[in-house]
Amino acid sequence: MRGKNGGKDFLVFALPGLFCFVAVVIVPFIYGVYLTLTDWDGVSQDKNFVGLQNFAAVIRDKQFWSSLLLTFKYVIFVVIIVNVLAFGIAYLLTRGMKGQNFFRAGFFTPNLIGGIVLGYIWQFVFSRVFVSVGEVTGWGLFEVSWLSKPNMAFAALVLVSVWQLSGYMILIYVAGFMGLSDDVMEAASIDGASGFVKLKNMIIPLMMSSITICLFLTLSRAFMVYDVNLSLTAGAPYGTTEMAAMHVYEKAFTSRQFGVGQAEALILFIIVAIISGAQVYFTKRQEVDA
Numbered sequence: 001m002r003g004k005n006g007g008k009d010f011l012v013f014a015l016p017g018l019f020c021f022v023a024v025v026i027v028p029f030i031y032g033v034y035l036t037l038t039d040w041d042g043v044s045q046d047k048n049f050v051g052l053q054n055f056a057a058v059i060r061d062k063q064f065w066s067s068l069l070l071t072f073k074y075v076i077f078v079v080i081i082v083n084v085l086a087f088g089i090a091y092l093l094t095r096g097m098k099g100q101n102f103f104r105a106g107f108f109t110p111n112l113i114g115g116i117v118l119g120y121i122w123q124f125v126f127s128r129v130f131v132s133v134g135e136v137t138g139w140g141l142f143e144v145s146w147l148s149k150p151n152m153a154f155a156a157l158v159l160v161s162v163w164q165l166s167g168y169m170i171l172i173y174v175a176g177f178m179g180l181s182d183d184v185m186e187a188a189s190i191d192g193a194s195g196f197v198k199l200k201n202m203i204i205p206l207m208m209s210s211i212t213i214c215l216f217l218t219l220s221r222a223f224m225v226y227d228v229n230l231s232l233t234a235g236a237p238y239g240t241t242e243m244a245a246m247h248v249y250e251k252a253f254t255s256r257q258f259g260v261g262q263a264e265a266l267i268l269f270i271i272v273a274i275i276s277g278a279q280v281y282f283t284k285r286q287e288v289d290a
Helices: 002-035 053-060 062-092 100-112 115-137 150-178 182-190 195-206 208-223 227-232 244-254 258-284
Strands: none
Touching: 002 258, 053 258, 062 150, 062 208, 062 244, 062 258, 100 150, 115 150, 115 227, 150 208, 150 227, 182 195, 195 208, 208 258, 227 244, 244 258
16 A cells, blocks of 8 residues: 555656756757767857867867866856855854844855846946046055956956855854754863864864865856856956856857867866765765764
C-alpha cells in the first residue's frame, strides 16, 4: 500500500518538476552541444555539420581568451571582497547591536534590483555624480568618469558587483552565525580564548557550511556576469572590460557565428563546473559539527 502511495506521490509532486528540469535544462544543453558541431548562423534553417572546426576557431580566438582571463581576474576580486565583507558585516549584525534588523534589510536591498537597472544607475553615478564631486572638490580620483579608463572601469565593475552581491551573502552568513552554539562560545571564553583565536579555531570551522554556499554562489554568479557588464560598460572602453559571457553573446548573436559562440559557451560552462565543483568538494571537507 505504501509503495502504491509512494508512486502516486512521485507522479503528483516530483514528475512535474522533473519534466520541467529536463525540458528547460537538459534538452537545451544537449541541443547546444549539437550546435557546436554545426555552422549555424542563428537565423537560417541550414545546419551543416562541421565537426570540431568551431572548437578550432575558439582556440584561435584571442579575444575570447583575453575576455576569459579578465573574467578570472574579476572573479578573484569579487569572490574575495564579497565574502570577506559579508562575513565581517554579518558578524557585527549578530552581536546584538541596535537596529541590526534594519541594517540586514538595508544591505539586502541592492540584491533585489535587476542587474540591467543597477548598471544604468551606477553608470549615472560614475559618469555624472562622481565627476561633479571631482569638479567641486578637485579630487583627481573623480575628475573624469571611471568608465572612460580601462583600469577604473574594471574597478567600477568590481565595486558594483560587490555592492549587489554582498547583501545576499550577508543573510546567509547571518543565518550561520545565529546557528552557532552559545555554550561552545561561552566555554571558549571561559578557557581564556581571545577573539582572534575563537574566530580562527572555532567560528570559521563551524561556519564552513555557510562559507561553502557563499563561495559557490559568488563564484558561479561572477563567472556568468553579463547584465551588469552590458549596462554599466558594454565592454568599453575599447573592449577592455568585455567579460567572457558578453563575448559569447556577441559572437553568437551579433557576429552570427552561433556554432563558435556555443562552443565558447560550452568551454566556459566546463571551466565553471570544474572550479565550482572543486571549491564545494574542498570546502565541504573542512566542515565540522558543533
